[in-house]
Every structure is written in structure tokens, then in C-alpha cells.
Amino acid sequence: MPEGPEVETVRRSLAPWLVGSRITALSLRRRDIIVTPADPPGGFSRQRTIPTRPRPVPRPDLLLDQTITALERHGKQLALIADSGRVLLVHLGMTGKLVVDALPVPSQVASRRAARAPATPHTHIQWNLSTPYATPGTPSTLRLRFIDPRRFGGLWTLPTRDDLTLRWSSLGPDATQITPAALAASLASRSAPIKAALLDQAIVAGVGNIYADESLFLARLHPRAPAASLSPAQLAALAHAIRTVIHAAIDARGSTIRDYTDSRGQPGTAQLTHNVYARAGLPCPRCASPLASATIAQRTTVWCPNCQTQPCV
DNA sequence: CTGGTCTCCTGATCGC
DNA sequence: TGCGATCAGGAGACCA
Numbered sequence: 077m078p079e080g081p082e083v084e085t086v087r088r089s090l091a092p093w094l095v096g097s098r099i100t101a102l103s104l105r106r107r108d109i110i111v112t113p114a115d116p117p118g119g120f121s122r123q124r125t126i127p128t129r130p131r132p133v134p135r136p137d138l139l140l141d142q143t144i145t146a147l148e149r150h151g152k153q154l155a156l157i158a159d160s161g162r163v164l165l166v167h168l169g170m171t172g173k174l175v176v177d178a179l180p181v182p183s184q185v186a187s188r189r190a191a192r193a194p195a196t197p198h199t200h201i202q203w204n205l206s207t208p209y210a211t212p213g214t215p216s217t218l219r220l221r222f223i224d225p226r227r228f229g230g231l232w233t234l235p236t237r238d239d240l241t242l243r244w245s246s247l248g249p250d251a252t253q254i255t256p257a258a259l260a261a262s263l264a265s266r267s268a269p270i271k272a273a274l275l276d277q278a279i280v281a282g283v284g285n286i287y288a289d290e291s292l293f294l295a296r297l298h299p300r301a302p303a304a305s306l307s308p309a310q311l312a313a314l315a316h317a318i319r320t321v322i323h324a325a326i327d328a329r330g331s332t333i334r335d336y337t338d339s340r341g342q343p344g345t346a347q348l349t350h351n352v353y354a355r356a357g358l359p360c361p362r363c364a365s366p367l368a369s370a371t372i373a374q375r376t377t378v379w380c381p382n383c384q385t386q387p388c389v
Numbered sequence: 390c391t392g393g394t395c396t397c398c399t400g401a402t403c404g405c
Numbered sequence: 406t407g408c409g410a411t412c413a414g415g416a417g418a419c420c421a
Contacts, residue, residue: 077414152415170414171399198399226398228415268392277416285414334401334413374394375414 078168080152080251080282081325081346082336086174087149089338093176093218094156097205098143100217102135106200109222109230110138137233138201139164150244151251151281162233163240169228176339179204179217198225251282251322256312263303263311270306270314271299272373283318285375286331286353291317293352298384299377310385324349352378 078086104110136142142158149155154174156164166174205218222231234240249258262279263270273279274288283291292299294317297310306314330336330344333354337343347353351361356369356378365382 079415167415169398169416224398225400226414228398266391272392275415373392376412 077170077284077286077333078152078172078330078336079284079287079325080149081287081322081328082330082344083149083152083154083168083282084252084326085330085338085344086168087147087154089340089342090174090176090220091147093207093339094144094205094220095146096143096209097207097218099139099141099203100206101204102138102140103202104135104138104200105202106227109200109224109227111230111232136160137162137164137235138231139203144205148240149250151247151277152284153244153247153281155240157237157240161236163235163237165232165234165240165243166222167229167232169224169226169230171226171335172222172224172229173337174339175221175223175341176218179219196221196223198227199223200227201231247277247281248279249281251280251287251318252326254280254315254318256308256315259306259311259315260308263306266303268303269300269372270297270303271375271377273303274318275373275375280318282322285377286333286350287318287321287325288375289352289378290321290350292379293384294321296384298386299372299379301385352380354378 139156139158139162142160142162144156145159146157147154148157152167154166154168156166158164166172168174199221201222203220205220207216207218232243234243248262249255259280263273266273271288271292274283274291275285289299291314295310295313297306297314325331325344325346328344328346328349329338329342331346331350332343333347352367355367357366359365360367360380360383363380363383365380367378368381369376369378371377
């Protein structure tokens, strides 16, 4: 389940392959994974279209015939920036993947094999790219695939860099850089449980269910504590905990719980250091009390009832 | 504006 | 072995 650290790991594993590469072809299998700003009313909506058979489509908004100049991330969102100025914004959602590899060379053997074996299921779009970095032994033609079984993810096509800036301005600071002051400002009027607030991307971008629980554990805060009730010292502890947890997870190349991998298929190892996530009933790593579990903000939440401060209600 | 609930979607897992 | 129920959750829609 990609949260900020997983998306950052994807970004880092994609960048050496994509930056400088030019998209030479694309194949769109499901149009309804694409969201365009032009869709009325209310701005963004899915294109409800019958799934199409794979076919080449002239889509400049999907960066066809453009060169990728940068990959940028804010929170859980990954932006492919093209030399044209266009931006393709990717949400991985729950089960989304961006996978890059060498484009299989067509051959009779490969064709027959491909005809027998179905393509990777849930591949909604594929881009072919030519890379300028080809050396002997290195393929010069790549393919990038967006694969998302549950389709909670999607693609946003943005005409300009300014549209990206505008869109990202509605998100809070990236979790890698969250400060006590920023938390204080955005939580001051929030009576919701701090757990719910941490999942709100407008408050801090990139924290999902796993890292919210881990951050609250590190900061010794009860997930039900009203957000606005936190003291300055607690806010400082929380901001520090978020940065610590997120940076450690990035260093570990993300958490592989079920099927998350980076763009080259490599799993992360951050799950090995989780203190509370998915550990309900097991002893607290700090005090050995059994960890408690409940649903907060529609999410399974795990905490230590002994060493995470009770909410003062 | 805020917060809570619902919804989307498929695969893994579990109890019977 | 099969099958229905349950769970996983990011984030927008919707309502009080």
C-alpha cells in the first residue's frame, strides 16, 4: 500500500530509467483510470468509458512524443514532467504499480509465447520509451506500465507545471519536512482524533495508515487524542516522529506488506521495523503491554494503551 | 468549515 | 475442494 516512502522509492527507482527518455508509443487499455481537469462538473472525475482493446492512441496529454525531464513527488503523488511542460500525475492508490523494464524484443518464439500467456492482468496503460543511455548490453527501448488491480489509483493529466503547483498547493507539507509550527497551525481547529488528522493529506502529505500509527507510537500519543488538544511539546514530538518514521522507511525502500514493490520489482524492508502496525495483541516493543486495536477514522488502528498518552476527554 | 460515513475495486484469507 | 463472508485502505463524494 504505497504511502509517501513507497512512492518516493518508486520515484528513485524510476528516475534513472525515465529521465531523458522519450515516449515513442503508448497503449491505453482502460480509459477510466484517467482523470482530466476538463471534466465537468466539479473539476475532476473519471472518464467512464468502456474498456478498450489495446491500441495506439494519439494522446499528448499522456506524454506521447515527449521527453521526460524530471520525476517529482509530493506526499503520495508522483509527477512525470515532460519537456513540453505537460505533467502526468500518478496516484498509486492501494495496489497501483509503475513498472519499468526492457521492451521485449519481438520474435517468433516470444510472439507465440505471448499469444499463449495472457498479458500481466490489470495493466491499464503501457508506454514505450527510447532511452539515450543505451550502451552495449543495455536496452535502448523501455516499457513503462501502470498496473493497478483495484483501480484506486489513477492518472491526472495536467497541461502545465502551474497546474501541478496549484494542485499540490492544496496538500499539506510533505511528511519528510513537516514542522511543529505547521502542525500547530493546521491542527488548532481540529477536534477530530489525531489519527484521523494525520490521514488528511491537507494537513501532512504522504502519511497513510501504517506510518500514522508508527508515528503516534514513537511520539507516545494516543490515536484518539483530539488533534487540537496536543501541547506544543507533543506537537514537536509528533513532527519529529513523523519525519523520523518517514525517513527511516525511505531508507528501507518502503514497507512491503502484501505486494508492494518498487518499479523494478524489488520489495522494501521497512515492515521489519514496524512497532505497532498489524501487531494487535502482541507485546508493545517499549513496555511489553499487549497492543490494542480499534477502528478510528475507518482505519484499523493499533497502539499501546500503556505508553501512548490517553486523550484528555 | 468540520467530521463522520459511504463508495469504489479485487485478491487474499478464513471458517465451514 | 469449494464458497461465501470478511478484510485490506486512499481519497473523493456526500450529508448532517
